[in-house]
Amino acid sequence: MSVSNPNWKPKIVAFCCNWCSYAGADLAGSGRMAYPADVKIIRVPCSCRVNPLFILRAFERGADGVIMCGCHPGDCHYTSGNYFARRRMTMLFSMLDYLGIERGRTRVEWVSAAEGAKFSKTMNEFVKTIYDLGENRKLGDLRCKK
Amino acid sequence: MQKIGVFVCWCGSNIAGTVDVEAVSEAMKSVPGVVYSANYQYMCSAAGQKLIADAIHEHHLDGIVVASCSPRMHENTFRKTAEAAGLNPYMVEIANIREQCSWIHKDKEEGTAKAIVLARTAVAKLLHNKPLQAGTSAVTKRALVIGGGIAGIQTALDVADAGYEVDIVEQRPTIGGRMAQLDKTFPTLDCSACILTPKMVEASQNEKINIISYAKVEKVDGFVGNFKATIRKKARFVDETKCTGCSLCMSKCPSKKGKDEFNMEMNNRPAIYIPFAQAIPNVAVIDPEQCLKLKTGKCGLCEKVCTAGAINYKQQDELIEREYGAIVVATGFKPIDPSPLNEYGYADNADVITSLELERLMNAAGPTKGTLLRPSDLQHPHEIVFIQCVGSRCDENTKRGKPYCSKICCMYTAKHAMLIRDKYPDTKVHVFYIDVRTPGKNFDEFYRRAVEQYGVDYIKGMVGKVAKEGDKLMVRGSDLINNQQVEIAADLVVLATAIEPDPTARSIGTMLTASMDTNDFFTEAHAKLRPVESPTAGIFLSGVAQGPKDVPETVAQASAAAAKVIGLLAKDHLVTNPCVAYSNELLCNGCSQCEKVCPYGAITYIEKEVRGPGVREVRRIAQVNPAVCQGCGACTVTCPSGAMDLKGFANKQIMAEVDAICL
Amino acid sequence: MTKETLVPVLGIVTDVRVDTPDVKTFRVNAPEGGKCFEHMPGQCAMLSIPGVGEAMFSITSSPTNKEFMEFSIKKCGCLTEWLHQMDAGQMITVRGPYGNAFPVEGDLKGQDLLFIAGGIGLAPLRSVINYVRANRENYGKVRIVYGSRSKNDLVDYPEIVNEWCQEAGIEVFLTIDQPQEGWDGHVGFVPNYVTELGFDPQGRVLVCGPPIMIKFTTQALMNMGFEKTQIYTTMELRMKCGVGKCGRCNIGDQYVCKDGPVFRFDELGELPAEY
């Protein structure tokens, strides 16, 4: 898909759990492991706090990609939060795919507090995917964009 | 609309280097709700904090956003600043413009633009913040230590020393744990029993310490400061208060087929036994699997010989319910069973033994009374091969062992080698190793002594096969340094088997909702900064339960855990995290979905008359115990009506953040 | 001129006065000064903060005030909470005037007037009272019974004490629900106080306050011999458009926002009891 607007910058929302992924993002920062500024992080206590509604809301408001990061399965600070999150997100992604929305605009990645490099790598990859997909037209809020 | 102040930190050049802080604080001035915006070199400094406090007073701020380093760094600092200035500490939001902005971006324009979005997002969230009040809960001033090994004993002693009651729950009939089974300890080679048993005695005599042996924790409810544990004390069939530990019954017991667990099952013990001479409590226990009286009703010899009248065949398990303020997990370890690693032939050859078995063979109280004899024919071995890293440091994908280093093997093997060479100079000792790891005080010197002074033959390489040939064990391996295959005809092969958490650890972890890693070691709240605490508040970690450790490390960690326990028990009240879930009773359907995802059992349901606009009826509604809730938010997403929300991370707050980012 | 139905004009809050712990009075001017529009006593206006909401409030000031309009607003919901946080200088949107007015130039003219208000219910009546004060010669005796939960909850207390009470031909009777230190006036609920005071069943009565107060006060008045046709009150319902179109405030064949909010008691009796 081609990018029609050369000045277009994607808006990417990253939900990060406080205990692992947010710390991983901090670690990426301490290690100066760059990733594009298009990614903006929202801190949540646990990946299980991420309501599918938030993800849809982001798309409604014009996000081009939404990524959720949490502790690795088994490592959840709250024991089981990411297991629930995993099922929820699987269902949501499946539904979005079913509705014909491009794959790849949503992603889940497990990033531990130790994986600064993985965080950076993941974000670089994800941003690239979004650039490849281009502007999110299918999900844009018409009224917002007017 | 709330009046919000924004404070942009330069962090010296850490932020100011890639973010135009001036521009950020200027841009914030036109964000709805912001009435004041400033920037400063170091917001966390005394001067920076004063700037914040002054602005709060002067501009009657309802909330502040500090655009600075990660909230994990200074959120608490600024909350305290705000609180001191009369603001609710939860009316503070941090925009992370260092770790998640200035440090990862090089382009100043880009960095500045992102910092503005991040600050704006924090403001958007803050506009929906509500002042939160931390609640309090009382602290039960008693600790529970699960596991009575050296770790548990040390923690208990230290906690008791500070004047608090401690219960030690030990699954075996005696405390002492693995250390009691050791012969000597490295690197000083002092006798293990000589240093451990006085501690055991001290624990038993300390009036603050209550040892509940031959028992297990069955259930734990509650939360930090207010745990309630149910402990099953198994029937010993011996009255603890009467038994004098004379051991007469042991000699008279006709059933001698019980395996002696203390001696790694290398010999038998009677059905009634005291695990070892210095056992605490020094009280006999009847093994119901072996006891003829209990199995067939015919015998009763021990009862007849017991002058104290301590034998009671009708004794039942006893359930003890007690309340605790803190729980220490000191469940320790066991060596893995090396049988599945069939190249070492452990299952097939009696003379392939584990290090802990060797430890018993060399111990004066062991099956051979301290003489080194090989198990198969009780002959003195002349050629001994030690194999390192058996089941440790394995490729995770092969599932043949543990991925981690068991840490203690290098040192105890050096110890064993040295002791054997010292006592039996005619014996040749070879050690197959991958690396020799000796990072510890006097450890490397110790290892070098083994090599240099005692002539232990260290071969860098792996063993491919141990096979019985005649009365010899042929050990085939590679010598990486000389780049050749070696074959040694050994009399005895000793496996430095990996250690793994005690099998009970997993169920205890689940019971305590304490997180564990994939190897069943308990996870610490922070690998560096909170190494003796579990992420679950009020649960502390002592000893190998948290990860492989040697004795000095274990004792050090045990004392550290004790210090944390004392810190907790010293408080009369705990301040609870106010960022917990709560349910809006007007919206709650009472459908019980949230309860099912709560990892803490914090949600209960009550029938209640709810009142609201046009509503006055009895409904079933969810209630969250704020002292139990840890604030994960699983319930909030499960709730279809949005009745369940999380303070500090409310739906509206997160959606405001989303909106602000996507603006 | 076709009046725009839904498009508001802008207004500036030029003064915020704290009346009681949960009532503030806002003075509103047009951005260019003066009033946003003219009105008659009892009429309402829709105030709004874009993005927060829009709601109907009665105009508290008298049309005889030529400089500004005032709204006394009790904090009770999302919008009012927002309004209460406003400082002077804040812009809001205003549209109106909506609804009918008390018949100050009709049925009330030449009559003795009895005003009975409870709590924030004084807001719509204050407009009438001040209108009557400004056109004193057109009306007979004026008596005002006003009650609130406590002394602190009496709206416009300084104006009542310093102006109304000082004026010849106006009698003011204040009461609060519970005894309170520093209060030597009457204590008791408004309907009881009205009964205690006892009024000749003549002239016109304007009642405004919480539904329960209105109910018992009218009973008390009727016991004294007042006719339903002598009693006026105002109603409050969910409103959205203010022009009798959106359907919300429809009761029977009336639209409260357009045909009300002022109703004579006999008119109310002809409506289904859905208020």
Add this chain to the structure above:
Amino acid sequence: MARIKQRAIELLSDGTVMRVIGWEKGEGNCDWSPALFENAAEMENFVYGDYAGANLSKYCLKFNRQEGKTLVVLKPCDTLSFRQLLHEHRIDREKFYVIGAGCKGMKDEKGGLLKCSACKGKEFEVYDEIIDDEEAQKTTALMDRMAGVIELEKMTAQERFDFWRGELSRCIRCNACRNVCPACSCIKCVFDNPASGVQSKAPVTDFEENMFHIIRAYHVAGRCTDCGECSRVCPQNIPLHLLNRKFIKDMNELYGDYQAGVGENERTPLTSYTKEDAEPGIVYERGNA
């Protein structure tokens, strides 16, 4: 069926139940409506038969806190919804007398109901007594329940997108799907609640149409018994059941077969987990792009 009517009259007369929820005839032949009967005389108008398509279990919410027992006539598939409401503690079992009524597939004026073509069976999950007829036992499903979903899954993403845009753009947000749904039983729906931040009353944008229906399907995922009422009642003929069935199909495939409203287990696939669950990326790995 006269037997149901007769039995209901008996139970009303002997005081076992205080009211009956059933059906009554309309003006024509096919326009039956759910109705309330409070005494034997009113039962004159009671009917049960080919046009009793509506699922009466949601009406139970209305009567749960009322005095005495309510008799409710439920078809086999309706009893699943009833069980699900029991699971969710929304109704009390002892407040209802359930007559399980045999069903050989329901109709409306246009013919057999779509929901009945994928009949889930003739078993009653909950009942106090069953009044069945032999005919009912003989009828079977006419089609694979997942056929529609599978057909869509086979399409390309663009085709699916166009399909759903076409369907969902007709939505007028009348809320019939929500209000009829026994799983959408929230006291206050998030989309009606100004405090939720997502309140919306009109499908003001393409996206809000999607959002409403995705979230609705998501909220009932694992709780939806696939009673098919949403599609039956949609005045705009949107095949909403295809959203719910997609979730059902996914959950069955990924987390093991599950039917909401069956058995004693109150946990749904979304309130349980296994450590070995598939990663969300599986969605992208299967099927065509």
Add this chain to the structure above:
Amino acid sequence: MMRQFPANQVKKIIESIPCAVYAPVEDGAMVVFERYQDGMELRLDKICTDKTPKDILFPQWENLMHFRVEGKTIELSEQQRCEEDYVLFGVRACDIQAFKVLDRVFLSDPVDTYYAARREHGTIVALACGDPKETCFCKNFGVDPAQPDADVVLWLAGDDYYCEAYTDKGRALMSTWETRDAEEGVVEWVKGEIAKKYDALPFAKLNLKGFDGDHLMEKFNSPKWKKLSMACLGCGSCTFACPTCQCYDIRDYDTGNGIQRYRCWDSCMYSDFTLMAHGTNRPTQVERYRQRFMHKLVYFPSRNEGMYSCVGCGRCIEKCPMNLNIVKVIKALGEGENND
């Protein structure tokens, strides 16, 4: 002057109209009024479109104005009113009557300028109902399916449309069409046929006696509402399908760049319709259900010289998921022979 043109020319005529034409076209499984474009399936045969043409005049949602809020200041810009002429083609008599009901609401003082502008710019071409259907009962409310009241009216007879303009707007529009003088008497014959067909319909004659302001309290207090409303789900299908229902809501939407104030359809059937901070005056579905029908049959005529705000189109009969409808209400609450 009555004219006629071959029915197969109707597409051509529509395409020849220079402004936007809204006509009944097929959309999925439904027939709705949409802006006609080449290639669309014209469905003039459909008696009652699935969605009423009311949303041409009163759209389901429309922006009213836009605010920019900065600091303490507010900037307001109005949404432009409709400025383009358009033609509404193929509207039936009942829906045209519904426009008159809407006019009573939106054009009464103070005038709703958004609605007024649309009304003014539209020219309505009506189509007589040659084949009224089973659910029709329009004549009860003074609607003649054979003689709609519009700018231009069409009658289909055989292979030809007969047309006559009744207003200047209509005449101007029709003058551009290619037509010939109409054969005499045909339309009269068609009208007669329509009347005959209508009279044979089940709801052709309902007794509306007693549905007036004089019986307001009596109808309001009827105990029958409880049972009548039992099955009501409280959804908005009837109100949204109804050509006269015009309750609306005004809402603000934060676009991120300002506040959009929009109006959207609302329904008195919704539980939150009258909900305010301290409760609602219609707490259960019984009251809400009663409100809708009382409004149509009693309140509205009481305010509007006996004009009912039901036009007998029968859409609610088709759309109600639970088969509740206004005919059942009329029959249950009415007087005389209905009351069986």
